[in-house]
Amino acid sequence: MLEKRTLAKNSRVKFLDDKYLACDPLPDPENEKDLTTFITLWKESEDKTMEDAVQNCQIGENVIHAISRLLTEAQS
Secondary structure: OHHHHHHHHHHOOOOOOHHHHOOOOOOOOOOHHHHHHHHHHHHHOOOOOHHHHHHHHHHHHHHHHHHHHHHHHHHO
């Protein structure tokens, strides 16, 4: 019984990703939920200045590069 309790307790422990610890705002390209949430929030936000627009374009480009990298790894 003690062994089952220990196994149940250990199964609830979740290790933090390096990405989470790095406070990276980009979504995980392997996680569809992260991508969908990111795109929805990005679409709903408005750029107030030209600097915001350029920064959001750069973030979008970084997401596309991450997805392309994942696709390339999957094809090789």
